[in-house]
Amino acid sequence: MDQLKALNELGNVEDAKTSVESFQYIVIRLGEEQFGIDIRFIDNIVKMQNITRVPKVPAYLKGVINLRGEVIPVMSIRMKMGLPADEFTRTTRIIILKSEQQGNVGIIVDEVKEVVMLETTQIEKVAYDSKDNTVNFVTGVGKHNGDLISLLDLNSITLEENA
Amino acid sequence: MDVSQYLEIFLDETKEHLQTLNTQILELESDPENMDTINEIFRAAHSLKGMAGTMGYKRMQNLTHDMENVFSEVRTGNIKVQPEMIDVLFKCLDALEEYNNNIQQTADEGTNDNEVLIKQLNDILNGAGGAPAAPQPEVKKASIEAAAESSSDEKWNDIALDHSQIRVLTEAKKMGKKVYGVNVVIQDSCILKAARAFLVFKAVEEKSEIIVSNPSAQDVEDERFDRDFTLIVVSDGTVDDIIKAAESVSEIAKVTGAELVLENTRNYHPIEESDRSVSDDKKTAVAESKPQAAAKTAEKKQTPGKPVVNRTVRVDIEKLDVLMNLVSELIIAKNSLVSASNQEREKNAGFNEQIEYLESVTTNLHESVMKVRMVPIESVVNKFPRMIRDLSKSLGKKMELYMTGEETELDRTVVDEIGDPLMHLLRNSADHGLESAEVRAQRGKPPVGTIFLNAYQDGNNVVIEVGDDGNGIDIEAVRNKGIERGVITPEQAANMTDKEVIDLLFLPSFSTAKKVTDVSGRGVGLDVVKSKIESLSGEVEIKTKLGEGSTWIIRLPLTLAIIQALMVVVGGEKYAISLGSIQTLEDISPSEIKLVQNKEVINLRGTVIPLIRLPKVLDIESTRSEDENLIVVIVKKGDKQAGLVIDELIGQQEIVIKSLGKYIKQCKFISGATILGDGEIALILDANALI
Numbered sequence: 091m092d093q094l095k096a097l098n099e100l101g102n103v104e105d106a107k108t109s110v111e112s113f114q115y116i117v118i119r120l121g122e123e124q125f126g127i128d129i130r131f132i133d134n135i136v137k138m139q140n141i142t143r144v145p146k147v148p149a150y151l152k153g154v155i156n157l158r159g160e161v162i163p164v165m166s167i168r169m170k171m172g173l174p175a176d177e178f179t180r181t182t183r184i185i186i187l188k189s190e191q192q193g194n195v196g197i198i199v200d201e202v203k204e205v206v207m208l209e210t211t212q213i214e215k216v217a218y219d220s221k222d223n224t225v226n227f228v229t230g231v232g233k234h235n236g237d238l239i240s241l242l243d244l245n246s247i248t249l250e251e252n253a
Numbered sequence: 254m255d256v257s258q259y260l261e262i263f264l265d266e267t268k269e270h271l272q273t274l275n276t277q278i279l280e281l282e283s284d285p286e287n288m289d290t291i292n293e294i295f296r297a298a299h300s301l302k303g304m305a306g307t308m309g310y311k312r313m314q315n316l317t318h319d320m321e322n323v324f325s326e327v328r329t330g331n332i333k334v335q336p337e338m339i340d341v342l343f344k345c346l347d348a349l350e351e352y353n354n355n356i357q358q359t360a361d362e363g364t365n366d367n368e369v370l371i372k373q374l375n376d377i378l379n380g381a382g383g384a385p386a387a388p389q390p391e392v393k394k395a396s397i398e399a400a401a402e403s404s405s406d407e408k409w410n411d412i413a414l415d416h417s418q419i420r421v422l423t424e425a426k427k428m429g430k431k432v433y434g435v436n437v438v439i440q441d442s443c444i445l446k447a448a449r450a451f452l453v454f455k456a457v458e459e460k461s462e463i464i465v466s467n468p469s470a471q472d473v474e475d476e477r478f479d480r481d482f483t484l485i486v487v488s489d490g491t492v493d494d495i496i497k498a499a500e501s502v503s504e505i506a507k508v509t510g511a512e513l514v515l516e517n518t519r520n521y522h523p524i525e526e527s528d529r530s531v532s533d534d535k536k537t538a539v540a541e542s543k544p545q546a547a548a549k550t551a552e553k554k555q556t557p558g559k560p561v562v563n564r565t566v567r568v569d570i571e572k573l574d575v576l577m578n579l580v581s582e583l584i585i586a587k588n589s590l591v592s593a594s595n596q597e598r599e600k601n602a603g604f605n606e607q608i609e610y611l612e613s614v615t616t617n618l619h620e621s622v623m624k625v626r627m628v629p630i631e632s633v634v635n636k637f638p639r640m641i642r643d644l645s646k647s648l649g650k651k652m653e654l655y656m657t658g659e660e661t662e663l664d665r666t667v668v669d670e671i672g673d674p675l676m677h678l679l680r681n682s683a684d685h686g687l688e689s690a691e692v693r694a695q696r697g698k699p700p701v702g703t704i705f706l707n708a709y710q711d712g713n714n715v716v717i718e719v720g721d722d723g724n725g726i727d728i729e730a731v732r733n734k735g736i737e738r739g740v741i742t743p744e745q746a747a748n749m750t751d752k753e754v755i756d757l758l759f760l761p762s763f764s765t766a767k768k769v770t771d772v773s774g775r776g777v778g779l780d781v782v783k784s785k786i787e788s789l790s791g792e793v794e795i796k797t798k799l800g801e802g803s804t805w806i807i808r809l810p811l812t813l814a815i816i817q818a819l820m821v822v823v824g825g826e827k828y829a830i831s832l833g834s835i836q837t838l839e840d841i842s843p844s845e846i847k848l849v850q851n852k853e854v855i856n857l858r859g860t861v862i863p864l865i866r867l868p869k870v871l872d873i874e875s876t877r878s879e880d881e882n883l884i885v886v887i888v889k890k891g892d893k894q895a896g897l898v899i900d901e902l903i904g905q906q907e908i909v910i911k912s913l914g915k916y917i918k919q920c921k922f923i924s925g926a927t928i929l930g931d932g933e934i935a936l937i938l939d940a941n942a943l944i
Binding site: 191 | 913928
């Protein structure tokens, strides 16, 4: 996870003296907002499917799905971020994130839009407000064709509630 | 030559041979005249020696060599088997095991020469009265008497040559070189023996090539020799040249030498003999030929590097063949499915047929793969008779171990883990369980205590019972101890059932042994036994009767990955309950439910069983109305029972257990998940956690 953080920070380095690095992000939609997820941490994107509920777990953990014989937990990123509950539509997708430590985990998104290439110069760091009680899920904002894409901090998303 | 690649095989085979030796020597103790046993021991020791030699483990080789000498004397009838001898032999086996463990960890045998043991072995040999000419093992600290007694100067004939050495010598002869034996005696007054010997070595090496040195060059260098040492050399020149060279060193008393006739050397004959004698016995012949074949390829010994020894499963070839056949069938079935789907609708019947075929093949395939992982518990329990024998001696109690069902098979991972808990229970029985001889006599029990270990398969479980006919557990003593230790209050103690009191024994650091012995009573014990067995998804129970003995019953799942389960529906969701914990299924009318201490219970054939409403536990709405009859699954955990109320039954199914992952761990009573035929996931309910 430290590595992940370091990589994210690397992406945010504004000093462009070294050759400009660029990373690929998958642009997803949650409600009206667009978010970017670093493609290196994505294992798979699958269509919405039947999620088996697991009792006695935090509400944002929607349950488990069967991904080619593997049991993968799925969480609602909306609930984790305090957004209104998910509405499953035809565009709803589950993005399977790779995590060495905790095993793969899926997050539910409203739509997967595109893959963009963002150079480090296009990313602006978001000041981290430690007084803010809500966990900061965004590490930076990328500018692409006039749109703003909030880059998700996968680290804080996949962390458990009280951690 | 690098022998490191053989290290795994060596370790495996050494373990096997040690086990054979252990068992056979035990047998020998009870039946000292049994020739078969003695032969078997001799063969095992011989193979062990050959293997150790090939691998370059000199110390191990030396020790086994001396053991072999003793066995060979026993075999020829020159020595009678005596209890002291058995003790020494067992100590030797322990030493060998230590070497083996060292080798496993560091690829080196360690530095313990076990000279005491070698001395004891030699004493046994020397004690063989009436056979003064009995071959003395000329290894390392060969006794002084032996050196003095040996009137012949041709000591080189006494050197035990191994196969590779014999081969080198034979080849040298073929190349027209001469093989000489040289014996060098250093003056008594000499102070720096090692230095002199070193000079002799140097001098001799200028004229010839030293093939064998006895004692070994290393020992000579370290001054671990008496007054003389013997060399076998290969040279182009005459023996006089070599003797002259050796004599040129000062403080040398005498140098003798002669051409060496291979056939006269000590080990040349016995090997051939033993080979011939076993040639009828196919099994042992194979066992023998292995190390020999290995020996032939070993030209020069080297200390192997540090290979990482993996855990291996030795698999019966037949099991693998079955597996292979099933895989081929699977491919055929798959191919026919492909072609059937190409022809499509017209032959729908054929399509279904192929699918059924495919299904049966995969089921069989799965079974045989599981079997590959299964090993008999024999490998673990075999060491117990020896352990009990040792305990019997050290505790001064007479006891006998009876074992049945050693052939019962369990998953390899389980077998690997089960050894320690079983050993602990057996030690417990020996130390605490069995009474002293006087008490036994008072109680009218036979003087020899009985300890038993029975293993058998029971459905999807393997049951291992360990017990004794000793004192049993003194429940009152445990109760008092519990109060004394502050684990329970006196009030609690009064209300506790015997069963609950016995469960106290499984608490960490709860030992009722009055004194701490070397065998048990150190406070680490039953709690470790219990946690180990539970980590294997098993359970332990105790049956005990004061004065009559106790039995520990260990129940282990046959495999960890696949279980038979009952599929049920709760609130529209599918769940699996392990069949192992289910006793019965009951249809209960709502009127039969009673309230006891505000908890719902039912009276089922005289037993009051608490009800657990699964929909409530699982936070889901039941699909059944209040006045309908309840479907209740009666589950048990040890002596405890509970009724799980479910909505619907689906049926029995074999399920593959999958982990829910580290992410979901809060849920205690969900032990995992399984994927159903339609790709859906069903959670597995852990009945043990619910009760």
